Amino acid sequence: MDHLFELGPARLTTCVDVWLHLNGLDAAQAANVLRKHYQIHVKGSNVTPPLQGFEEVKKKRKFYEKLLANTKASGFTTPTPVQRQVLPLLLHHREVLAVAPTGSGKTLAYLLPIIIHAKVAALRSHQGIKALVMSPTRELAEQITRVLLRLVQGLHLSCCLINSAAVVAGTDFSKTDIAVATPLRLSKVAKQTDLSSVRYLILDEADKLFEEGLFKQTDRVIKACSHPRLVVALFSATLPESVEELARSILRDPVRVTVGQRNVPASAVEQRLVYVGQEAGKLMALRDALRSGLRPPVLVFVNSRQRATVLHRDLALEGVRVASISAEQTPAARTDAVDRFREGHIHVLVCTDLMARGIDFINVQTVVNYDFPQSAVDYIHRVGRTGRAHRHGEAITFFEEKDSGQLRRIANLMQSSGMAVPDWMRNLRKEKPHLKQLKHDKRKAQAAATATGAAKQQQLGQDRKRRKPT
Numbered sequence: 001m002d003h004l005f006e007l008g009p010a011r012l013t014t015c016v017d018v019w020l021h022l023n024g025l026d027a028a029q030a031a032n033v034l035r036k037h038y039q040i041h042v043k044g045s046n047v048t049p050p051l052q053g054f055e056e057v058k059k060k061r062k063f064y065e066k067l068l069a070n071t072k073a074s075g076f077t078t079p080t081p082v083q084r085q086v087l088p089l090l091l092h093h094r095e096v097l098a099v100a101p102t103g104s105g106k107t108l109a110y111l112l113p114i115i116i117h118a119k120v121a122a123l124r125s126h127q128g129i130k131a132l133v134m135s136p137t138r139e140l141a142e143q144i145t146r147v148l149l150r151l152v153q154g155l156h157l158s159c160c161l162i163n164s165a166a167v168v169a170g171t172d173f174s175k176t177d178i179a180v181a182t183p184l185r186l187s188k189v190a191k192q193t194d195l196s197s198v199r200y201l202i203l204d205e206a207d208k209l210f211e212e213g214l215f216k217q218t219d220r221v222i223k224a225c226s227h228p229r230l231v232v233a234l235f236s237a238t239l240p241e242s243v244e245e246l247a248r249s250i251l252r253d254p255v256r257v258t259v260g261q262r263n264v265p266a267s268a269v270e271q272r273l274v275y276v277g278q279e280a281g282k283l284m285a286l287r288d289a290l291r292s293g294l295r296p297p298v299l300v301f302v303n304s305r306q307r308a309t310v311l312h313r314d315l316a317l318e319g320v321r322v323a324s325i326s327a328e329q330t331p332a333a334r335t336d337a338v339d340r341f342r343e344g345h346i347h348v349l350v351c352t353d354l355m356a357r358g359i360d361f362i363n364v365q366t367v368v369n370y371d372f373p374q375s376a377v378d379y380i381h382r383v384g385r386t387g388r389a390h391r392h393g394e395a396i397t398f399f400e401e402k403d404s405g406q407l408r409r410i411a412n413l414m415q416s417s418g419m420a421v422p423d424w425m426r427n428l429r430k431e432k433p434h435l436k437q438l439k440h441d442k443r444k445a446q447a448a449a450t451a452t453g454a455a456k457q458q459q460l461g462q463d464r465k466r467r468k469p470t
């Protein structure tokens, strides 16, 4: 997977795109060569060929020039693999289930097509919200809106983040062309906001949106988007089989796009496991790592709000420029912590899994799993906060004796993304004597360890099937 981004724009142009031209391949052959090269796997009927460059989306209308210029001005000159395949599919009104590694550019893959759709619809004087993006957290919705606003500059489109401030200010969302929101906020405004004009519904971090806590609200919003030709697209870096089944029940003739291997950490992240003995060893290990040159900005994940507060306090006492962020803080406090971290005033941000998904701190050098992640999916998203775009990143996961049961799963994930992992870790459950050895010889272990729902478905499916086919 290393070359998904690493080849870089210049090499991509010389080695693949020009090669395609020189060899005069027909469209289907060229599509296959491109897909093979970029490790794009597709499943579905009549799949549109991948793009060779952003210029291909340019049409006669003037606004395409402007949009392309904005895209380039934002630093996006060459499409990433997921953008190459998803962009033309959405432009052809195909429903999509896209699974691509963390930091591989999924946001732009859906923003460009929905901007094009919204602009064309606005030029035809269509009223109401034309495209809607749902994301599981407020922070991610804010980030998506920021990217969106950069891309639509000068296009005379109205884009809006539906948050509490906008609701309090009495914003008339019917005058919005593209809206971004969390399912919680959206389900609250769905009653007074007409979503029947929404033609594109994007579910970012889709597997999270289908989880227990968010499912009801997500479902409510999907139902409210009643346009007969609604196009739904789902994006995530992880898609467990069970969620895929549920997701498929709401999609019509979808194309599944997978980039690289499914459900593995991004290969640009160098991952290490560090044995810390017990709880007390964690702070010592983090302090040592910070002293011995752990490069800031550093994102540190813990498993609860309380633990975030305690670690924040402990690090502040040591003179570390630290902030913490968790769901119990006010929106203003959360935004402030994120801004200070982005601007470099804060070197270490302690956070819960609230920040694990989608958040793009482009310069984060290191992710520390201070508390062992509660699932393989959490691990993939957490470590994916570094190593974004073509950058290199480092992820360190602390583990103590009580984490041994979960260790094997994470070790396997690390191995599938190309990391060297000691054999004893991958065989942990089978070879119990190693657990004993771990207890009896902590030092030795430390050296070794430091290495580089059916009812829901039916409900959702039936609601969608009732609509006329596209």
Ligand SMILES: Nc1ncnc2c1ncn2[C@@H]1O[C@H](COP(=O)(O)OP(=O)(O)OP(=O)(O)O)[C@@H](O)[C@H]1O
Pocket: 075, 076, 077, 078, 079, 080, 083, 100, 101, 102, 103, 104, 105, 106, 107, 108, 236, 237, 357, 358, 359, 360, 362, 384, 388, 389
């Ligand atoms: N075509 C491109 N060229 C260069 N950089 C890009 C391109 N597309 C996106 N990026 C950059 O790559 C980074 C990751 O993009 P994005 O946040 O969309 O990733 P993602 O796939 O949604 O990740 P996650 O699964 O973590 O949400 C961003 O900083 C973005 O600016």
